[in-house]
Amino acid sequence: MTKPLLVAENISKYYDGRVACEKVNFELWPGEVLAIVGESGSGKTTLLKCLSMQIAPNAGRVLYSLRDGRTESLSDLSEAERRFLMRTDWGFVHQDPREGLRMGVSAGANVGERLMAVGERHYGRIRSTALDWLNRVEIAGDRIDESPRNYSGGMRQRLQIARNLVTAPRLVFMDEPTGGLDVSVQARLLDLLRGLVRTLGLSVVIVTHDLAVARLLSTRILVMQQGKVIETGLTDQVLEDPQAPYTQLLVSSVLQV
Amino acid sequence: MTTGYNFAYLNEQTKRMIRRALLKAVAIPGYQVPFASREMPMPYGWGTGGVQVTASILTPGDTLKVIDQGADDTTNAVSIRKFFVRTAGVATTEETEKASIIQTRHRVPEASLREDQILVYQVPIPEPLRFLEPRETETRKMHALEEYGIMHVKLYEDIARHGHIATAYAYPAKVNGRYVFDPSPIPKFDNPKLDDCAALQLFGAGREKRIYAVPPYTKVTSLDFEDHPFSVQKWEEPCALCGSTTTYLDEIILDDKGKRMFVCSDTDHCRKAQEKAA
Numbered sequence: 050m051t052k053p054l055l056v057a058e059n060i061s062k063y064y065d066g067r068v069a070c071e072k073v074n075f076e077l078w079p080g081e082v083l084a085i086v087g088e089s090g091s092g093k094t095t096l097l098k099c100l101s102m103q104i105a106p107n108a109g110r111v112l113y114s115l116r117d118g119r120t121e122s123l124s125d126l127s128e129a130e131r132r133f134l135m136r137t138d139w140g141f142v143h144q145d146p147r148e149g150l151r152m153g154v155s156a157g158a159n160v161g162e163r164l165m166a167v168g169e170r171h172y173g174r175i176r177s178t179a180l181d182w183l184n185r186v187e188i189a190g191d192r193i194d195e196s197p198r199n200y201s202g203g204m205r206q207r208l209q210i211a212r213n214l215v216t217a218p219r220l221v222f223m224d225e226p227t228g229g230l231d232v233s234v235q236a237r238l239l240d241l242l243r244g245l246v247r248t249l250g251l252s253v254v255i256v257t258h259d260l261a262v263a264r265l266l267s268t269r270i271l272v273m274q275q276g277k278v279i280e281t282g283l284t285d286q287v288l289e290d291p292q293a294p295y296t297q298l299l300v301s302s303v304l305q306v
Numbered sequence: 307m308t309t310g311y312n313f314a315y316l317n318e319q320t321k322r323m324i325r326r327a328l329l330k331a332v333a334i335p336g337y338q339v340p341f342a343s344r345e346m347p348m349p350y351g352w353g354t355g356g357v358q359v360t361a362s363i364l365t366p367g368d369t370l371k372v373i374d375q376g377a378d379d380t381t382n383a384v385s386i387r388k389f390f391v392r393t394a395g396v397a398t399t400e401e402t403e404k405a406s407i408i409q410t411r412h413r414v415p416e417a418s419l420r421e422d423q424i425l426v427y428q429v430p431i432p433e434p435l436r437f438l439e440p441r442e443t444e445t446r447k448m449h450a451l452e453e454y455g456i457m458h459v460k461l462y463e464d465i466a467r468h469g470h471i472a473t474a475y476a477y478p479a480k481v482n483g484r485y486v487f488d489p490s491p492i493p494k495f496d497n498p499k500l501d502d503c504a505a506l507q508l509f510g511a512g513r514e515k516r517i518y519a520v521p522p523y524t525k526v527t528s529l530d531f532e533d534h535p536f537s538v539q540k541w542e543e544p545c546a547l548c549g550s551t552t553t554y555l556d557e558i559i560l561d562d563k564g565k566r567m568f569v570c571s572d573t574d575h576c577r578k579a580q581e582k583a584a
Contacts, residue, residue, distance in 0.1 A: 128447075128451070129451045132451060132453065136455075151438065151459070153438070154438070154459060154460075154462075154463050155463060155466050155467075157462070157466055158459050158462045158463050158466065161459070161462055162455060162456065162459050163455075165455040165456075165458040165459060165462065166453065166455025166456070167455070168455075170458065170530075170531055170532050171531060171532045171533055172462065172465055172531040172532075172533050172534050173533050175462065176466075193466075194466045194467065
């Protein structure tokens with residue numbers, strides 16, 4: 050009997066008494082991709098930060114199933130354990146790749162950093178793993194020694210993904226990963242992400258305001274409005290037959306070409 | 307000796323505060339202890355950290371040696387030596403063997419040090435992680451949690467760009483298997499001398515307000531990769547003055563036609579070797 054990888058219980062976060070997200074509950078199962086959608090200011094990003102322990106929620110807890118089989122509340126873990134989790138078992142893909150990358154060092158070092166952080170001390174092996182990963186995210190191997198500053202937005206985003214996946218994490222958080230990219234680049238990135246998620250069996254929590262992204266990548270969807278989850282269900286079901294009025298509005302607002 | 311000053315310039319309370327920091331630094335090898343660094347009558351970058359450490363451990367019976375880039379007669383060394391002659395009236399020497407306290411900038415003396423000697427380093431930037439992580443709050447956390455992977459990112463960058471570890475000075479090392487520290491801008495040639503050294507080694511950073519230490523006979527391991535092990539600089543020719551092949555050499559340009567010579571950077575060691583040969 051498998052158990053859920055991540056369980057959110059009554060997550061609430063207030064800023065100065067103002068609701069950012071309130072009483073959010075869900076379970077994320079291994080291999081599942083959960084999309085959190087909603088308009089700007091609906092609390093999506095706050096929820097993601099609470100889940101990944103970048104900010105502490107005011108109420109509620111996040112349970113996580115560790116690799117050794119224990120299920121722990123993330124707030125009970127020591128800071129050292131949390132940071133270790135962040136570096137190994139988790140990935141975090143930022144909307145702006147400059148936040149997730151070290152812009153001052155080469156692409157190879159960016160991919161290799163997590164390996165070195167978990168104790169890899171063999172240059173040749175680090176380099177071949179980095180090359181392998183650049184290859185997998187469709188970045189030419191001869192650009193391994195270039196700084197990400199020389200990369201285009203799409204390449205930076207792919208590099209950020211490679212950097213996160215190199216330690217074979219089980220759970221990846223993504224905050225609008227296709228945000229700043231033009232549509233053709235977006236399409237390629239989504240294609241790549243879908244492939245990686247399927248082949249690696251990743252569990253993903255992805256925050257997006259783009260319903261197309263949710264449709265392509267996710268298995269389940271969580272619709273948020275003013276900090277509350279107003280609708281949840283299988284992606285196709287929610288998008289084909291939205292129940293809540295707000296979701297209906299959201300779905301009907303998608304531009305048709 | 308100038309009157310009107312307390313012995314060795316600093317007042318007794320300040321010295322006591324610095325000695326407390328020193329004791330803590332010795333107790334936790336390689337850990338950067340914050341201290342209330344004072345304004346000194348010389349600019350930051352001239353060794354204000356080292357001077358404060360020296361002033362705090364100096365006693366009237368001490369013999370002081372000050373070197374800058376290995377030499378006793380360079381500006382920085384001369385002015386600091388003069389400072390302590392005026393404010394403390396201590397004996398000074400240029401001979402490594404006769405000194406009880408040696409304040410240094412950018413070099414470790416070639417002669418091996420003894421248990422009754424103290425080496426005081428002047429440190430500009432005590433934080434080895436600064437290159438990749440500018441936030442002090444974050445680097446402290448990284449030290450506390452022993453997250454040193456980022457240090458190897460720097461070395462990785464070196465190999466990727468230059469084919470070998472090109473960091474030649476301020477080469478990061480791990481003290482006593484725990485804290486990674488910056489041994490100040492000494493050439494990496496000197497890093498092996500820090501390991502298992504008989505003398506007490508104290509590091510003072512005045513502007514950054516940090517003190518750290520390597521107690522006698524402490525393990526100091528320079529960071530490296532399995533397939534790119536740590537190595538020190540080598541020269542193709544011996545010292546042009548004393549003929550030594552085992553010392554750190556400075557390159558001196560002689561004219562504008564490409565003539566140059568390599569000589570020992572440790573002037574005291576070089577002079578003694580020449581006297582011995584003569």
